[in-house]
Every structure is written in C-alpha cells, then in structure tokens.
Amino acid sequence: MAYQVAERVVQLRPSPTLAVSDRVRTLREQGLDVIDLGGGDPDFPTPEHICRAAAEAMLRGETHYVASAGIPALRRAIARKLREDNAIEVDPAEIIVTPGGKAALFVSILALVGPGDDILMFDPGWVxxxxxVTIAGARCLHVPLDPAENYRISREAIESRLTPATRLMIVNSPNNPTGRVLSEAELAAIAEVAQERDLLVISDEIYEKIVYDGHRHHSLAALPGMAERTLTVNGFSKAYAMTGWRLGYVAGPAPLIKQIMKVHSHSATCATSFAQxxxxxxxxxxxxxxxxMVSAWDRRRRLITERLNQIPGFRCPLPEGAFYAFPDVSGTGLSGQEVAARLIDEAHVGVTPGDAFGEVSAGCVRLSFAESDDKIEAALDRIARIFGG
Known part of the structure; x- marks a missing residue:
C-alpha cells in the first residue's frame, strides 16, 4: 500500500535534541554507559510542596475536564506573577494554560500565521x-547573529531580513542554545522595528529565572507600546523542575488570545487538571x-566552560543564562555534526550538533549542564580523552 503523507510533514526534520536522547536510550539498552548532555531536563526533583498539591488535588477528585483556558486559580496566579515579576499587566482572561510551553508556542503560531506569511527568527535559535512555522504553512526568515559579536541583535540585522509579508517575530531570552540574555538596548531595537512595521512578537521566556553574573531578564511586553502586540510564553519546566508535568502558558492581548483559544480547545482541550x-x-x-538550583548551574557552567576551553579546537564563551554551553568546535577541523558523532560513538557522551539551531552555528555543539556535577565531570574527562586537553 502506498501511504500519502502531507508534504509539509515529510519535509520536517525530527527534533534533533530528542534524536540525541533516543540515541542515548538505544545505547543504554545495549548495556553501554552513556552520559546524556543533549537535553534540557533539570536534574533536580520537583519540590515536595508542588507534588503534594497535585496529589491532594487528585485525592479530592480534581481528575476531570477543567476550563479549556485553565483553572481560575492558576490563571489568577499567573497574572499576579506577570505583574510582580515582569511588569506585565494582563487579566486572567488573557491567559491560556497549555500542556507545556511548546504547546503554547505551537497554538500561538498556528493561530497567527499561515500560507503567504513570513516569520522572523534569530539564529542560533531553538530547534x-x-x-x-512550517506546519502552519508560513515561511521562516532567519536573522544570522555573529558569534564574534556575542550574538548581538541590532536594528540593522532585523531590517535586513524583513519582507512586506513579515507578520511576526519570535524572540527568546535567555537564549537556547547560546545562553545570551538580551540587553535593554537589544530589546528596544526589537520593539522599535515591531511598532514601526506593525509586527506581532512572540516572546519565549521559559529560562527567565536562570541568569548569572548580575544579568537581568526584561520582558518585551513591559516595554512602551509592546503590550498590545506581544504574546508572552512561559512555563514551569525549567524554573520549577517540572518538565514531565507539561505545563506552560501564553498571555497577551484579548483579541489574539480569543483566536489562539480556538486552536487550543480543538487540540488539547485543557492541560491536566491536577497538575494545574x-x-x-x-x-x-x-x-x-x-x-x-541556579547556584548549582552557575558552578557547573564555570566548570564546563573552563574545561572545554582547555580542549584543543574548542572555544566556549561563558553563558549568561539558561543551562547550556555552546562551544565553537571548528578549531578541531570538524563540523559540529562530526564532533557530536564522535562523542556519542567514541566517548559515549550525547551532545546536540550546532546546525540543529541554524546554519550560522554549524561549527558548534550544545552541551547541557542541567546534570549532576559527577556526570558533567565524567563527560568532560571522556571528551578530553577523545580530543585532548
């Protein structure tokens, strides 16, 4: 039988980060000791009081459908958090709780764009x-950022990639994979272009709590003139070590939330009741x-950066936020893909090749330091044995 599949799906690459995890699992099933630095799952347990609240909710019968947008108590808590932490004023009715931050991004993109629309994103950017965007039928415009300039975003870089069909920008700070935290000047440049060109913005702020060395996270929606054109996406996976809970949210202007709600209600129905x-x-x-947790990641980022910079051909900047190291490995004479392949095959260390995040970073690999100190030390020892240092 000849199976017909939608062409937009045939052309998709499977998630490179999940592919690394799948490869790690396969090797472990073969009895090999493999260290996985390819993912982004905090090694800390979800705090007990959070687990207890969900368990108590189950025991009192909170195991059925709830309002598609989320339980009122959670939407009120999110609205309060956005006001106090981010200087964003939203009504609880302008918030949708989703099964993970990824779902919040997906339903937002599906609701906002379609065939004929261009969406601007920055490279390196999340996989x-x-x-x-492709599933939504739209086209991605990539803004390549220069590692020599610490991946700085400028007005000129944005404007060089815009087209008359551009409707939306996707912004992520702190950034996955680079660890960059956008400065106020960079955010101001994004806001100026968005307002002058009447663009919508999705601000992915999932790593907002994970910043170092005095860097501060600033929300785009808090800037003058941006609240009416910005969707703020966040979740509980990273800051609260709740990756398996699958809880995220999107907050923004009521007219946009109303349309996004249609997609959410026809796909997920609602996020898990007791998890909320x-x-x-x-x-x-x-x-x-x-x-x-951030103190532990701070210690690990310094360890991993110092050790990687001792390996011939590796050059690793100190991350400003999130929990990823993103070394340039082109000095080895190999591509990021080739380095990643050698590390999984010869060192039994899983890392993500840099071209998963954009062509500009084809000479890089991403290593997560959301792992225990012992495993990071062991992984670095194995990497050094393969490449020296």
Whole structure:
C-alpha cells in the first residue's frame, strides 16, 4: 500500500535534541554507559510542596475536564506573577494554560500565521520554532547573529531580513542554545522595528529565572507600546523542575488570545487538571529553591566552560543564562555534526550538533549542564580523552 503523507510533514526534520536522547536510550539498552548532555531536563526533583498539591488535588477528585483556558486559580496566579515579576499587566482572561510551553508556542503560531506569511527568527535559535512555522504553512526568515559579536541583535540585522509579508517575530531570552540574555538596548531595537512595521512578537521566556553574573531578564511586553502586540510564553519546566508535568502558558492581548483559544480547545482541550493545582503551589509557595538550583548551574557552567576551553579546537564563551554551553568546535577541523558523532560513538557522551539551531552555528555543539556535577565531570574527562586537553 502506498501511504500519502502531507508534504509539509515529510519535509520536517525530527527534533534533533530528542534524536540525541533516543540515541542515548538505544545505547543504554545495549548495556553501554552513556552520559546524556543533549537535553534540557533539570536534574533536580520537583519540590515536595508542588507534588503534594497535585496529589491532594487528585485525592479530592480534581481528575476531570477543567476550563479549556485553565483553572481560575492558576490563571489568577499567573497574572499576579506577570505583574510582580515582569511588569506585565494582563487579566486572567488573557491567559491560556497549555500542556507545556511548546504547546503554547505551537497554538500561538498556528493561530497567527499561515500560507503567504513570513516569520522572523534569530539564529542560533531553538530547534522547534521553524518546524512549527512550517506546519502552519508560513515561511521562516532567519536573522544570522555573529558569534564574534556575542550574538548581538541590532536594528540593522532585523531590517535586513524583513519582507512586506513579515507578520511576526519570535524572540527568546535567555537564549537556547547560546545562553545570551538580551540587553535593554537589544530589546528596544526589537520593539522599535515591531511598532514601526506593525509586527506581532512572540516572546519565549521559559529560562527567565536562570541568569548569572548580575544579568537581568526584561520582558518585551513591559516595554512602551509592546503590550498590545506581544504574546508572552512561559512555563514551569525549567524554573520549577517540572518538565514531565507539561505545563506552560501564553498571555497577551484579548483579541489574539480569543483566536489562539480556538486552536487550543480543538487540540488539547485543557492541560491536566491536577497538575494545574501543582502549578498554583509552585507560583504561590516558596521560591528559594530556584536560587539554589541556579547556584548549582552557575558552578557547573564555570566548570564546563573552563574545561572545554582547555580542549584543543574548542572555544566556549561563558553563558549568561539558561543551562547550556555552546562551544565553537571548528578549531578541531570538524563540523559540529562530526564532533557530536564522535562523542556519542567514541566517548559515549550525547551532545546536540550546532546546525540543529541554524546554519550560522554549524561549527558548534550544545552541551547541557542541567546534570549532576559527577556526570558533567565524567563527560568532560571522556571528551578530553577523545580530543585532548
């Protein structure tokens, strides 16, 4: 039988980060000791008070459908968080709770753009932005950022890629994979172009709590003139070590949220009911454990950066945020793909090749330091054995 599949799906690449994890699992099933630095899953457990809140919700019968946009208590808590942490004023009715931050991005893109539309994104950028745009039938415009300038975003770089069909920009800070935290000047440049060209913006702020060395996260929607054109996407996976809970949200202007809600309600129906009560506890409970996790990641980023820079052919800047190191490995004479292949095959260390995040970073690899100190040390020892240092 000849199976027919939609061409827009045939052309998609499977998620490169998940492909690394799948390869790691396959090798482990063969009995090999493989260290996975390819993903982005915090090695810390979800705090007990969050787990307890979800368990108690299940026990009292919160195991059925809830409002598609999310339970009122959680939307109120998110609105309060956005006001206090991000200086963003939204009504709880302008928030949709989704099964993960990825779902929030996906339903937003599907609702906002379609065939004939151009969407601008910055390279290097997260692996799933372009596939989402492709599934929506739109086209991605890539803005290549120069590593020699620390991947700085400028007005000139944005304007050089715009077309009359450009409708939307996707912005991510702190950035996956580079770890860059956008400065106020960079955000101002994005805001100026968005307002002058009447563009919508999706601001992916999933790593907002994970910043170092005095860097501060600033939300685009808080800038003058940006609230009416910005969708803020966030979630609970990274800051609260809740990756498996699959909880995210999108907040923005009511006319946009109304349309996004149609896509969400026809796809996910609602995010998991009892998990949402855990998220309420996450936002309303103690926050000190976030600082404890960030302190551990701070220590690990310094370790991994120092060790990688001792390896011939590796050049690794110190990340400003998130929990990824993104070394340029072109000095080895190999591409990022070739280095990643050698590391998984010979060192049994899983990393993500840089071209997964854009052509500009084909000479890089991404390593997650959201792993234990012992595993990071062991992985670095293995990498050094293969490449020296």
């Amino acid at each position: 799933s932005y372009e596939p989402m 009560w855990g998220a309420v506890a996450a936002l309303e409970g103690p926050q000190d454990f976030i600082g404890q």
